[in-house]
Amino acid sequence: MNSMRKLLIGGALAGSTLIGGALGASLIGVAGAQTDTSTSTAPAATAPAAPASGTHAAPDPSKGGHQANGITETLLTGDDLAKATAAANQAVPGGTVERAETDAEGAAYEVHMTKADGSEVTVKLDSSFVVTSTIDGRG
Numbered sequence: 001m002n003s004m005r006k007l008l009i010g011g012a013l014a015g016s017t018l019i020g021g022a023l024g025a026s027l028i029g030v031a032g033a034q035t036d037t038s039t040s041t042a043p044a045a046t047a048p049a050a051p052a053s054g055t056h057a058a059p060d061p062s063k064g065g066h067q068a069n070g071i072t073e074t075l076l077t078g079d080d081l082a083k084a085t086a087a088a089n090q091a092v093p094g095g096t097v098e099r100a101e102t103d104a105e106g107a108a109y110e111v112h113m114t115k116a117d118g119s120e121v122t123v124k125l126d127s128s129f130v131v132t133s134t135i136d137g138r139g
Contacts, residue, residue, distance in 0.1 A: 071104035080129075084109050088123040091131045095121065107132055 088111035
């Protein structure tokens with residue numbers, strides 16, 4: 001009977017340890033994880049992975065767009081960013097620019113925006129920053 005009692009108490013202790021760990025992890029994130037409070041302004045060194053053929057994964061806005069036709073889209077900066085943003089804002093009044101980048105699918109540039117009504121639109125531009133089309137969604 002004593003061994004049965006030890007088995008039950010041992011099982012109860014093991015169970016409470018597992019439940020306590022799970023509860024702690026859910027309350028504070030990952031149990032025992034160390035938080036890195038350092039910051040970095042350097043961009044990631046790797047390009048975004050190309051999605052599988054026939055699929056379109058949502059790109060990470062901080063890393064530019066996707067890869068298509070052997071071309072990897074890159075975020076615009078400086079004067080190119082200013083010109084693309086200005087043209088896109090004229091084409092979609094009241095919209096918010098999410099990101100502006102080179103285009104891997106035919107246009108020189110594209111600007112991903114959110115319209116005032118919350119819907120998404122992609123503004124395509126030629127190399128002179130003239131709007132050539134607007135596409136509903138993340139085209």
